[in-house]
Amino acid sequence: MAGLADLSPLDRKLLRDLWRMKGQAVAIALVIALGVLMLVMMNGLVRSLEDTRTAYYERHRLAQVFAPLQRAPQSLLSRVAEIEGVSVAVGRVTGSALINLPGQRLPLSAQAVSLPDQGDARLNDIYLTAGRRPDPSHKDEIILLQDFAKAHSLSPGDPLSATMHGARRTFRIVGLAQAPEFLYSAAPGxxxxxxxxxxxxxxxxxxxxxxxxxxxxxxxxxxxxxxxxSLPAILDRVDVLLQPYGGRGAYGLADHVSNRFIEEEISGLRVSSRTVPPIFLAVAAFLLNIVISRMIRAERSQIGLLKAFGYRDIEISLHYLKFVIVIAVSGALLGCFLGVMSGRSLAQVYQHYYKFPFLLFQVDPMTFVIGILVSILAAAAGGMLVLRSVFRLSPAVAMQPPTPADYSRSLALAAFMKRWLDQPGRMVARRLLRQPGRAAGGVIGIAAGMSLAVAMLNVMSAFDQTLALSFNLIDRSDLSVSFIEPLSDNVVFELQSIDGVIEVEAQRTVAVKFSNGQHSYRGAITGLPVNARLNRALDNRQQAIPMRTRGVVLGSALADILRVKTGDVLDIDVREGRQPQLQIPVTGVADTLIGSPAYMALDSLNRVLAEPRRVSGAYLRIDSARQDAIYRRIKALPGIAGVSLKQDAREAFQRLIDSSAGAVRYLMAAIAAVITFGIVYNSARIAFAERARDLASLRVIGFTRREAAFVLLAELGIITLLALPLGGLLGYFLVFAISEGFSTDLYRVSAVFVPQSYGIAALAVIIAALLSGWLVKRDIDRIDLVSALKVRE
Known part of the structure; x- marks a missing residue:
């Protein structure tokens, strides 16, 4: 108690006010905490992924340049090492393989990679997680990718059968490993x-x-x-040296498939961290401003009394600023703690999915500072604006209630209300009409909370819709087959001849480098039949993208990267076969559902490549009753790089969107729901705090508890109902911002609008209002009439 006695009167008043408004203070602090949580968590994930990737690459010496080719002598390495800017040159052997496991109906795709016979690899070394490295004197010893081994319960000492270079061989697993170049690894096709x-x-x-x-x-x-x-100079020089040896185009680490997907994930998180947390913080700040401004208005008489006792405006301002800071800092600190805990949990998801051997969640200290400062400034802004209007008043005027508004011109409306509304109903109507600004603030606050729920529900539906469209409308096959290299389309007839195969549709995918001036992109052109049926190109309106007889159709994401539009001509450097350099017009740009595709008619693609009737894969529709026999026949075909069942691909895609960015969306949806409830509850608590004296007066003059509660809760109900359409409208625009934040080159999260999302969000707001109303009614029923009617001095 001695400590409290040493406090100034204003500080003791601050503690009393915090205790008196502890319910509201906790609710406001939680809303702020959730906004800061998003900021800390997402910024921490971005930094952690970047730092972990960099450290992993450096420790295992991931190459900066990759150059595939057909065959070159080891003696060429000395010439490559002389290129200016090259510090290390390593030649290795790679090849495709098919693994045959007992119980598997289809062969599984694999990539074989060489390791030095002696010592660690100078570039692209592995991270050995179990066992040992192969002994060069034992040609059958291999190391297997750890996650594949875990998926099939394989361990060192187990045998493994694989088809390599047309021959079936049996190996013995001596170790398991991870590698920085295979953080993100997908099967061919x-x-x-x-x-x-x-x-x-x-x-x-x-x-x-x-x-x-x-x-x-x-x-x-x-x-x-x-x-x-200079990376461009090195790439140009390497291409010249490798051209006689079947070089397929050197490329930097930025274009490496695994690194590109990791970079896309980081970029997507970075965009989300810059767009989504500010939205959540803005809603939290808006709510806090409403609460603080209303609280200060409610304490108008106390401010006047303090001024009468000689307290200066600056002292009173600091008192209320302390009140704001306590709530804001408490919420921000809680948000920082929860953000770190949530970030660590999600970091484990990323570590598992992207196969990092380690991933430490780290947050830039400046993120904590920003979260706390934003919370304080947002909270203080609203309070200071209201205090300015109160400070203009003299102490005598401030201690008086505000002058009632003149409603003498509303007699006709009053007569109308008397005819249709009872006394409590008229009181509710008058309250709304007399103070439209406060009612509008409540409507906007609840609408802002609902808009978060609407946006997140629609984004979650967009992920699910992307999955459904991809595997129901775009891919209507049962399985797909990819070939090691482009084959004659005679293979289509061979597949069609298999008993039980209903339909076969060929396609060709060609690795290329797109260029438009300084803008370039390493990707592929997909050649499809003009009237494709099993694997179709659709835009985001689910309309077929027409395959032109000439020219290429780009996805809008790719067109944005290359800064091109319909009618422009692209420079295309083909990275396989004879490697021609082409100039092809852009005949269309389409908003696609997945990735950054480029489409051409199959015949047109083969014609510009001067390689007629070539295909690199096929989609099949089969009789499920004969699938086992079909699988056996396909396994026996030469030149197969991989076979993919659509159901397996669908499950893999589902895991993709449920992990990484997909996992974040679930957390964000939960946070949006909590913020929505916090806003509705705070609106109810604010209204009760403002009208406690009025409600007590109603009870004294004869109103029942139910009638007194109706006066307050009916107002909350009307404000909530008015907020529903506005919340839906705000959510409509918010969907675009959040969808863009989640989209990457791998998949586009379209801004879809599902009616059920609006219904669920509205229902959540109504339930929050009912629960908040019930909690407030309990306080109304327990109100102490004598204490409420006393004037606090």
Whole structure:
């Protein structure tokens, strides 16, 4: 008690006010905490992923340049090492493989990669998680990608059967590993990773060279570069050197498939962290401003009394500023703590999904500072604006109630209300009409909370719709087959001849580099039949994208990257076969559902490549009753790089959107729901705090508890109902911002509008209003009439 006695009168009043408004203070602090939570969590995830990726790449010496080719002698490495800016040049052997596991109906795709016979790899080393490295004297020893091994319960010492270079071989697993170049690994013909259906096999250089007939040669060049080197100059020089050896175009780490997907995830999180948390914080700040401004207005007489006792305006301002700061800082600190805890939990999801051997969640200290400062400034702004109007009044005027408004011109309306409304109903109507500003503030506050719920529900529906459209409307096949290299379309007839195959549709995918001036993108052109049926190109309106007889159709995301529009001509550097350099007009730009695609008619694509009747894959519709026999026939076909069942691909895509960014959306939806309830509850508490004296007066003059509660709760109900359409409208625009934040080059989260989302959000607001009303009614029923009617001095 001695400590309290040492406090100034204003500080003791501050503690009393905090205790008196503890329910509201806690609710406001929680809303602020959730906004700060989003800021800390998402900024922390961005920094953690970036730092972890950089550290992992550096520790295992991931190459800065990759250059696939057909075959080159090891002696070429000395010439490559002389290129200015190259610090390390390594040649290795890679190749495709098919793994045959007992109980699996179809072969599983794999990539074989060589390791040095002696010592660690100078570039692209592995992270050994179990067992040991292969012994070069034992040609059958391999290391297997850890996640594939876990998916099939394989461990060191187990045998593994695989088809490599047309021959079936049996190996012995001696170790399990992860690698920075395979953080994100997908089977041929797919863009979604699946641990159970794609493997990486590491073998000693001499053993793998013998398998692929590459003794004394290599078919992939890896380069490390110096710090200030010119990457474009190195790539140009490497392409010139490798051209006689079937070089397929050197590219930097930025264009490496695994790194690109990681970068897309980080970029998507970065955009989300810059758009989504500010939205949540803005809603929280708006609510706090309403609460603080109303509280100060309600304490008008006390402010006048303080001024009468000689307290200066600055002292009174600091008193209320302390009140604001206590709530804001408490909420912000709680948000920082919850943000770190939530970020650590999500970091584990990212670590598992992207196969990082470690991932430490770290937050930039400036993020904490920003969260706390924004909370304080937002809270203080509303309070100071209201205090300015109160400070203009003299103490005598401030201690008096505000002058009632003149409603003498509303007699006709009053007569109308008397005819249709009872006394409590007329009181509710008068309250709303006399103070439209306060009613509007309540409407906007609840609408802002509802808009968050509407936006997040629609975004969650957009993820689900993308999945449904991709595997119901776009892909209408049962399985797809990809080939090691483009084959004659005779293979289509061979597939069609299999008993039980109903329909076969060919396609061709060609690796290219798109260029438009300084803008470039390493991707692929997909050649589809003009009237594709099994794998169709659709826009976001679910309309078929027409395949022109000439020219290329780009997805809008790719068109934005390249800064092109319909009618422009693209420079296209083909990265396979004869590697021609083409100039092809853009005949259309479409808002696509997935990725950044480029489409051409299959015949047109083959014609510009001067390679008629070539296909790189096919989609099949089959008789499910004969699927086992069909699978056996497909396994026996030569030149198969991979076989994918649509159901397996769908499940992999579902895991993708439920992990990483998808996991964040669930948390954001939960936060939006809590903020919505907090806003509605605070609106009810504010109204009760403002009208406690009025409600007590009603009870004294004969109103029952139910009638007194009706006067307050009916007002809350009307404000809530008025907020519903406005909340739906605000949510409509908010969907676009949040959808864009979640979209990446891998998948586009379209701004869809599902009627059920509006209904669910409205129902959530109504339930929050009913629950809040019930909690406030309990306080109304327990109100102390004598204390409420006393004038506090």
């Amino acid at each position: 797919e863009f979604v990773p699946d641990d159970a259906r794609f493997a990486v096999i590491w073998m000693s250089q001499s053993a793998l060279a013998a398998v692929y007939d590459m003794q004394g040669a290599f078919n992939q060049l890896l380069l490390g570069t110096t710090k200030n080197s």
